[in-house]
Amino acid sequence: MDTEDLDALRARLDTAGTVADALAVAWDIFELVQVVANRCAGREPGLFAAFLFTAAAAAEGRDAAGFAPSIPDIPGISVDQPGWEGATTAEIADQVAGLMTVLGRRLELAAGDAAVPGDRRACAHAARQASQIHHLLTPGGR
Amino acid sequence: MTGVTFGEFTRQVDQRLAAARACDTGQADPVAVARELRRVIGRMTRYLDDRAPGYAIESLSTVDMPPWQRAVVDARTALRWAASCLPGGIGTVDGPEPVPGEVLAGCLAKAVASMMAGRDLLHTHLAAAPDGWEGERSAWAPAVTSPPVTRALTSQVTHWSGQVALVAARQAAANAPGPPTPAGLADGLQGVAQWLWLAQAAVRPAQAAEPVTPGDQRLLAAIPAARGQRRVPPHGEEQAEALCAGITISAERLRTAVLITAQRGRWAPVSADTWRWSATAAAVTGQAAGHLLRSLASQPDTLPVPPAQLQQAADALHQATLAWRQAAAQWAGLATQTRGLASPVVTEIGDLLLRMGRLAWQDPHWTPAQHPAAAMPATAALAPGARQITAAMHQAADALAHLAAADATAITATGRAGRLYVRTRTLPEGYDVPRRYATRPRPAHLAPARLLHHHSTRQRPGRGQASRPGHRGRCPQQPPGAGPGRQRSPPTEPQPASSVRVRTGRVGSRAIRSGSHPRTSRTGHPATPPR
Numbered sequence: 001m002d003t004e005d006l007d008a009l010r011a012r013l014d015t016a017g018t019v020a021d022a023l024a025v026a027w028d029i030f031e032l033v034q035v036v037a038n039r040c041a042g043r044e045p046g047l048f049a050a051f052l053f054t055a056a057a058a059a060e061g062r063d064a065a066g067f068a069p070s071i072p073d074i075p076g077i078s079v080d081q082p083g084w085e086g087a088t089t090a091e092i093a094d095q096v097a098g099l100m101t102v103l104g105r106r107l108e109l110a111a112g113d114a115a116v117p118g119d120r121r122a123c124a125h126a127a128r129q130a131s132q133i134h135h136l137l138t139p140g141g142r
Numbered sequence: 143m144t145g146v147t148f149g150e151f152t153r154q155v156d157q158r159l160a161a162a163r164a165c166d167t168g169q170a171d172p173v174a175v176a177r178e179l180r181r182v183i184g185r186m187t188r189y190l191d192d193r194a195p196g197y198a199i200e201s202l203s204t205v206d207m208p209p210w211q212r213a214v215v216d217a218r219t220a221l222r223w224a225a226s227c228l229p230g231g232i233g234t235v236d237g238p239e240p241v242p243g244e245v246l247a248g249c250l251a252k253a254v255a256s257m258m259a260g261r262d263l264l265h266t267h268l269a270a271a272p273d274g275w276e277g278e279r280s281a282w283a284p285a286v287t288s289p290p291v292t293r294a295l296t297s298q299v300t301h302w303s304g305q306v307a308l309v310a311a312r313q314a315a316a317n318a319p320g321p322p323t324p325a326g327l328a329d330g331l332q333g334v335a336q337w338l339w340l341a342q343a344a345v346r347p348a349q350a351a352e353p354v355t356p357g358d359q360r361l362l363a364a365i366p367a368a369r370g371q372r373r374v375p376p377h378g379e380e381q382a383e384a385l386c387a388g389i390t391i392s393a394e395r396l397r398t399a400v401l402i403t404a405q406r407g408r409w410a411p412v413s414a415d416t417w418r419w420s421a422t423a424a425a426v427t428g429q430a431a432g433h434l435l436r437s438l439a440s441q442p443d444t445l446p447v448p449p450a451q452l453q454q455a456a457d458a459l460h461q462a463t464l465a466w467r468q469a470a471a472q473w474a475g476l477a478t479q480t481r482g483l484a485s486p487v488v489t490e491i492g493d494l495l496l497r498m499g500r501l502a503w504q505d506p507h508w509t510p511a512q513h514p515a516a517a518m519p520a521t522a523a524l525a526p527g528a529r530q531i532t533a534a535m536h537q538a539a540d541a542l543a544h545l546a547a548a549d550a551t552a553i554t555a556t557g558r559a560g561r562l563y564v565r566t567r568t569l570p571e572g573y574d575v576p577r578r579y580a581t582r583p584r585p586a587h588l589a590p591a592r593l594l595h596h597h598s599t600r601q602r603p604g605r606g607q608a609s610r611p612g613h614r615g616r617c618p619q620q621p622p623g624a625g626p627g628r629q630r631s632p633p634t635e636p637q638p639a640s641s642v643r644v645r646t647g648r649v650g651s652r653a654i655r656s657g658s659h660p661r662t663s664r665t666g667h668p669a670t671p672p673r
Contacts, residue, residue: 027578034474041467049426049499049510056422056470060415063477066565066578073576075567125481136511 005032006095013106019119020072022110023065026126028077029103030062033096033133043089050136051089054096057136061129068122070114097137104130149363151260152298155253159305162249167309167316170246172327175313176228178250179334182306183225185257186341189299190218192261193292210293213348217300220341227333229326250309257302266368278405280368281397281544285361294362297354300342307338371395373489376496378507382527385501386534389494393537396490400541400548403487413480414562417549418473420487421466423495424542426510428463430495430502431535432456438528446529459539466546477563477579478556487545494538501531557582 009032012025037055041048065071087095104127111123167175193214207215267286269279278284285291314331371391380388403412435456442449499508556562563579573580 038471038474045429048429050512052422052426052467052470053510055474056418059418059474060481063414064481066477067479067481071578073578076565076578078567138511 006099010099010102013102016106019110019114019123020070022106023068023071023119023122023126024074024076026065026103026107026123026130027062027071029099030058030065030126030129031077033099034058034062036092036096040089040092047089047093050093054133054136057129057132061126061133064122064125064129069116069118071122093137097134100130100134100137103127104134146263146367147363148260148263148365151256151263152363154256155260155302156305158249158253158256159302159309162246162253162309163305163312165246165249167246167312170313170316171244172313172317172331174244174247175250175309176327176331178247178254179306179310179313179331180225180228181254182250182257182302183221183334183338185254185261186299186302186306187218187221187225189257189261189295190214190221192264193296194218209348209351210289210296210345213300213345214292214296216344217296217303217341220337220344221303224334224337224341227330227337229330246309246313250306253302263367264365267365278401279398280401281394282365282368283401286365288361290355290358291362291365293348293352293354294358297345297349298362300345303338304342307335307342310338311335370398373493376493376500380497380500380506382501383530385497386527386530388497389501389534390537392490392494392497393534393541396487396494396541397544399486399490400544403485404548404552412478412485412552412556413482414473414476414478415481416483416485416488417553418470419483420485420491420545420549421470421473423491424545425463425466425470427491427495427498427538427542428459428466430498431538432459432463434498434502434531435459435535438531441528446532452532455535455539459535462539462542466542475564475568476582477565478561479563491545494541498538501534 009025009029013022013029016022016025034055037051037058041051041055066076107123107127107130111120111127114120114123194211264286267278267280267283310331314328314335317328317331371394373395374388374391376388435452438445439449439452439456445452496509499510500506503512505512553562560581562582564582566573566575566577566580569575569580569583
């Protein structure tokens with residue numbers, strides 16, 4: 001995975017001060033993870049299940065954020081050619097799992113800050129998906 | 143399913159009618175016998191009521207009916223006339239049970255009870271749908287209402303009619319006129335016998351035109367009672383035998399869950415999350431099952447079927463896995479307003495997935511989150527249970543085929559109702575929708591449905607799709623276009639890897655079945671395990 005993609009997203013996550021910002025960056029992160037996970041699923045038979053379910057959870061988390069009332073009305077990130085070809089699947093899994101830890105915490109904070117019930121539910125749902133992805137991509141499911 | 147089958151009740155009826163024929167009619171109370179005869183005739187009539195066409199004027203002319211439909215109508219008419227021959231003074235069908243000592247009437251009463259139980263067993267597979275029509279409650283429902291079962295059942299009922307006619311005729315001959323025997327009872331019993339023989343004869347033209355085959359009779363006899371299997375959640379101590387049994391239970395529960403979800407109608411609140419998750423789980427299940435079959439195929443000495451058959455099944459499952467994976471990928475681009483995994487299908491396919499993975503990778507604690515570092519384990523240890531494993535794979539493949547067919551229908555209906563959304567950034571440049579999601583343009587929504595339909599049935603010629611109005615929001619007013627190529631290309635659809643017809647679940651299940659009753663779409667006979 002291209003570290004520039006991840007670094008930029010992490011930076012946005014760190015500076016996401018409002019619920020709307022958190023939802024917007026969560027949407028982008030989930031979208032990226034969904035695309036990457038789908039492409040990684042066929043690279044190693046042993047990680048087929050883990051990456052396929054990661055893609056499903058990422059899409060679910062993306063849509064949870066995407067239908068939140070406060071998410072900004074912009075199209076969102078376009079993930080056509082993420083620069084990840086050079087990384088191994090294990091490296092990709094580690095990086096995504098680490099990113100999900102940070103994202104999950106940020107979404108839980110946003111759920112607590114959200115004034116709109118729809119935003120609270122969306123942030124909580126998306127946080128659960130981030131936790132699920134972390135569990136899937138951590139060796140042994142730990 | 144339980145061990146009780148319809149065949150057990152037909153054997154009971156045959157035994158009790160044989161016992162009735164052997165009774166001494168001179169010692170019998172003719173009124174009690176006549177009352178039981180009326181009940182027997184009533185029960186047989188109800189069997190034929192279930193099979194008769196639903197229009198009220200069928201008795202005007204049966205000439206143009208199909209042979210067995212005509213046989214049902216004619217036999218039922220004869221039974222009704224038989225019942226009308228009995229005088230009113232003998233009491234109603236809800237009258238008292240025969241007293242002890244009334245041997246003949248008692249035998250007939252027991253035959254009635256077995257007939258009732260048999261009919262109730264058939265009806266455990268059917269239910270009243272919300273729209274009032276008969277709905278399906280189990281995977282056996284299509285078999286219960288199928289032409290082979292109708293033939294076999296009608297033939298069985300008219301056979302009983304002939305047996306009961308003998309009883310009625312003997313009782314009529316033995317009746318002494320006078321009190322307390324009601325007037326006309328002897329003549330009535332004789333009339334009953336005549337009409338019952340006519341009912342038996344009513345099926346002869348149909349038998350000549352479309353004979354009842356031994357397969358029809360076996361199918362009828364094999365129909366079990368539909369009793370929902372209790373869920374057995376996977377746990378870490380299950381070995382191969384328990385895993386196979388659990389897969390079979392999960393497959394049956396999944397078929398039932400699919401039926402229940404489908405019966406909720408096209409407005410059922412199934413979400414894109416559920417469809418996406420189900421497709422993902424089915425892909426992983428298929429991968430594990432294919433691995434198992436390939437491994438078994440490499441050990442020919444222990445197999446219940448030729449290795450080539452298992453290899454064919456493994457290849458078919460590989461195609462299924464590809465199709466399910468592509469369906470899941472298609473779902474990555476679609477969403478519904480309903481979200482979450484609230485569907486009974488999710489639980490059942492989850493159990494199926496866990497057990498299949500634990501069986502395939504020989505890890506009692508396997509989950510999708512496990513990352514096996516070693517190469518795929520050999521399955522030599524599974525060879526002793528090869529028959530059980532192939533049976534379990536057969537059930538799983540069949541259940542997934544059911545899921546694919548039902549999901550394809552539901553997705554198509556959801557799309558046509560405008561309840562599917564796409565990310566607006568995936569729309570063509572001309573679409574100006576100031577939201578992250580917009581109603582999907584056709585035929586993009588049909589991509590996952592087509593994949594699943596292709597997976598579950600043979601390919602059929604495509605149909606043209608009507609154009610639809612444009613989208614909600616600030617979009618171009620012109621329709622998005624009626625056919626492929628006139629709008630932004632939908633996500634890449636899979637092409638069949640070969641000319642092999644990808645009825646994947648059923649090809650796979652048929653390929654690994656050994657000696658079980660054939661499952662065809664015509665009869666709708668659900669999967670049965672290999673014998």
